[in-house]
Amino acid sequence: MSEFVVEVKDLAVHFGRAGRFASGRVVKAVDGVSLELKRGQTLGLVGESGCGKSTLIRSLFGLTPVTRGSIEVFGKDITASSRSERKRLGTQMQMVFQDPYSALDPRMTVHEIVAEPLRIAGRYDAKAVAELLDRVGVSAEMAQRKPSEFSGGQRQRVGIARALALKPEVLVLDEPVSALDVSIQAQILNLLAELQSELQLAYLFVSHDLAVVRHIADEVAVMYLGRIVERGPKNDLFTAPRHPYTRSLLASAPVARPGAARTKHALAGEPPDAANPPSGCTFRTRCPIARDRCAAERPALGADTAHSAACFFPDVAAREMATV
Amino acid sequence: MTILPKTPSRAAREAAAVVQRSSTSLTLRRLVRDPASLVSMLVIVLIFAFALAAPLIAELTGHGPTEQFRETGLSPAGIPVAPNSEFLLGTDQLGRDMLVRLAYGAQISLLVGVVASLFAAGIGITVGLTAGFFGGATDTVLSRVMDLVMSIPFLLCAIALVSVLGPSLTLSIAVIVFFSWTGLGRVIRGQVLALKHREFVEAARSLGASGFSIMYRDVLPNLIVPILIYTTLMIPSAIVFEATLSFLGLGIVPPTPSWGGMLADAANNSLYLVAWWMVIVPGTALLVTTLSFNLLGDGLRDALDPTSARGGK
Numbered sequence: 001m002s003e004f005v006v007e008v009k010d011l012a013v014h015f016g017r018a019g020r021f022a023s024g025r026v027v028k029a030v031d032g033v034s035l036e037l038k039r040g041q042t043l044g045l046v047g048e049s050g051c052g053k054s055t056l057i058r059s060l061f062g063l064t065p066v067t068r069g070s071i072e073v074f075g076k077d078i079t080a081s082s083r084s085e086r087k088r089l090g091t092q093m094q095m096v097f098q099d100p101y102s103a104l105d106p107r108m109t110v111h112e113i114v115a116e117p118l119r120i121a122g123r124y125d126a127k128a129v130a131e132l133l134d135r136v137g138v139s140a141e142m143a144q145r146k147p148s149e150f151s152g153g154q155r156q157r158v159g160i161a162r163a164l165a166l167k168p169e170v171l172v173l174d175e176p177v178s179a180l181d182v183s184i185q186a187q188i189l190n191l192l193a194e195l196q197s198e199l200q201l202a203y204l205f206v207s208h209d210l211a212v213v214r215h216i217a218d219e220v221a222v223m224y225l226g227r228i229v230e231r232g233p234k235n236d237l238f239t240a241p242r243h244p245y246t247r248s249l250l251a252s253a254p255v256a257r258p259g260a261a262r263t264k265h266a267l268a269g270e271p272p273d274a275a276n277p278p279s280g281c282t283f284r285t286r287c288p289i290a291r292d293r294c295a296a297e298r299p300a301l302g303a304d305t306a307h308s309a310a311c312f313f314p315d316v317a318a319r320e321m322a323t324v
Numbered sequence: 325m326t327i328l329p330k331t332p333s334r335a336a337r338e339a340a341a342v343v344q345r346s347s348t349s350l351t352l353r354r355l356v357r358d359p360a361s362l363v364s365m366l367v368i369v370l371i372f373a374f375a376l377a378a379p380l381i382a383e384l385t386g387h388g389p390t391e392q393f394r395e396t397g398l399s400p401a402g403i404p405v406a407p408n409s410e411f412l413l414g415t416d417q418l419g420r421d422m423l424v425r426l427a428y429g430a431q432i433s434l435l436v437g438v439v440a441s442l443f444a445a446g447i448g449i450t451v452g453l454t455a456g457f458f459g460g461a462t463d464t465v466l467s468r469v470m471d472l473v474m475s476i477p478f479l480l481c482a483i484a485l486v487s488v489l490g491p492s493l494t495l496s497i498a499v500i501v502f503f504s505w506t507g508l509g510r511v512i513r514g515q516v517l518a519l520k521h522r523e524f525v526e527a528a529r530s531l532g533a534s535g536f537s538i539m540y541r542d543v544l545p546n547l548i549v550p551i552l553i554y555t556t557l558m559i560p561s562a563i564v565f566e567a568t569l570s571f572l573g574l575g576i577v578p579p580t581p582s583w584g585g586m587l588a589d590a591a592n593n594s595l596y597l598v599a600w601w602m603v604i605v606p607g608t609a610l611l612v613t614t615l616s617f618n619l620l621g622d623g624l625r626d627a628l629d630p631t632s633a634r635g636g637k
Binding site: 061095099 | 522523524526527528529530531532533537541542545546548
């Protein structure tokens with residue numbers, strides 16, 4: 001078994017298909033993404049809306065058919081697995097959803113919601129459900145209530161309890177705190193950190209909130225238009241970003257200081273149409289340091305170093321955009 | 325951890341200790357507070373009681389539903405008698421007691437209304453759920469079938485069927501069911517399409533739950549509100565359908581009493597010109613019954629879904 005609990009290799013998810021009856025537009029929502037997740041570690045996945053983050057994690061759970069590439073969970077490729085095998089492998093990887101209001105069935109009690117994974121797996125245990133709810137800080141007398149009687153933060157606790165029900169080793173967290181108040185965000189993040197150290201969980205933490213990712217992640221991958229454009233250890237990436245997109249993202253993050261001027265490299269414009277991406281480097285249309293070479297060739301993410309960026313001119317970016 | 329900090333769960337618990345009502349009791353409270361719903365519920369209960377008490381009424385008056393009273397029930401000229409102490413709601417052209425016939429007719433109307441609605445709801449739910457859940461070609465085929473059924477003219481089809489098979493209660497119910505399920509089917513399909521992409525359904529799917537289990541455990545329970553409302557609203561239209569068929573002689577076979585048939589009796593030979601009660605009695609019964617069911621359906625919608633538009637209330 002490799003040192004990685006989850007290894008995504010060259011994953012591509014394309015929507016729409018060429019053919020007589022198809023529109024001919026192919027949206028490459030995810031296009032050649034590779035990720036590795038280590039036991040007990042957190043990988044932060046950052047990007048704008050529409051960059052393919054959600055498609056990527058949906059494909060991890062078989063909710064979206066994969067066009068190319070492989071997803072290995074504990075060395076087993078789940079894209080090639082049968083439904084029953086996927087069901088078994090799937091118990092090792094669970095998901096916490098973004099919107100705690102729509103992620104819980106409004107007609108079930110909280111106890112039933114947390115029991116559902118156990119029921120589907122055929123080993124329902126009322127005591128285990130009670131322990132799970134207790135572990136995430138939902139009191140026993142609340143267990144027979146419906147989600148509508150819970151606050152957003154408590155619903156997210158219930159969502160985490162449901163994800164932990166089958167004792168997974170990997171949690172995929174799809175913007176788990178973005179729908180919550182800042183004070184509640186901190187509580188949930190602390191809970192996640194406690195659970196991680198207690199249960200040796202690996203997290204794939206998807207977010208567009210850089211402050212949250214900086215708080216919780218060990219490693220960070222930055223995604224733009226279906227590709228990873230930069231990845232590296234958290235501290236390296238935040239203190240010395242190499243890709244101009246990462247720099248722009250960092251520059252556009254709000255600063256908690258009244259009267260602080262917006263920095264000049266904040267990101268402008270919309271991301272390009274994913275069905276019709278620019279040639280070469282897909283970021284060149286918004287890049288402040290784009291050169292001719294960027295339109296002709298597509299920069300690749302170096303696989304050899306811990307911190308790498310898919311950019312031809314990381315040093316130019318560092319020099320010209322260093323005003324952060 | 326001996327002293328619990330004031331966590332959100334604890335605060336919510338303390339707040340919840342003040343008032344704790346289940347959603348069912350809340351719904352009932354909202355329903356009872358709406359005067360229109362309350363009155364219509366009472367009226368429906370009375371109509372059911374009236375229908376169930378039909379043999380009792382026949383016993384008390386001493387008049388059978390098809391018994392003809394040529395001496396007391398008809399004037400010497402053969403004209404029906406107006407409401408009096410013996411015939412509380414008058415008689416019809418054959419000297420039969422309108423009150424007794426109305427009660428037996430209520431049995432037919434309610435039977436057809438409720439049975440046809442339940443069957444139609446069953447078909448509508450099944451088809452709508454299948455179409456919405458499986459999508460693709462299944463959805464296309466089932467949706468087109470619904471369009472097709474909706475585009476068939478009701479009366480023409482009913483007349484053709486009756487002329488081939490002969491009028492009967494079963495055929496009436498079958499025809500009504502065939503023409504009633506599409507509305508609910510479409511509503512359910514739409515709701516399923518919306519629910520299918522909610523995250524809790526995806527959560528169940530990502531856990532490896534089978535399609536049937538998701539449909540039955542996760543999707544269907546969330547459709548109870550529209551099902552309840554639409555089934556209630558289908559009852560009055562089924563009652564009117566039945567009355568229409570009987571009025572045209574295509575439904576309940578005389579001499580079995582039915583409200584539509586009673587109205588047809590009044591229309592024959594323009595008897596309503598001399599015997600107004602023959603129109604007013606079954607007509608009012610039909611009107612009050614359908615109005616009550618419609619008001620109850622509207623009330624249920626408001627009570628079950630307080631966020632829906634309440635039209636200026």
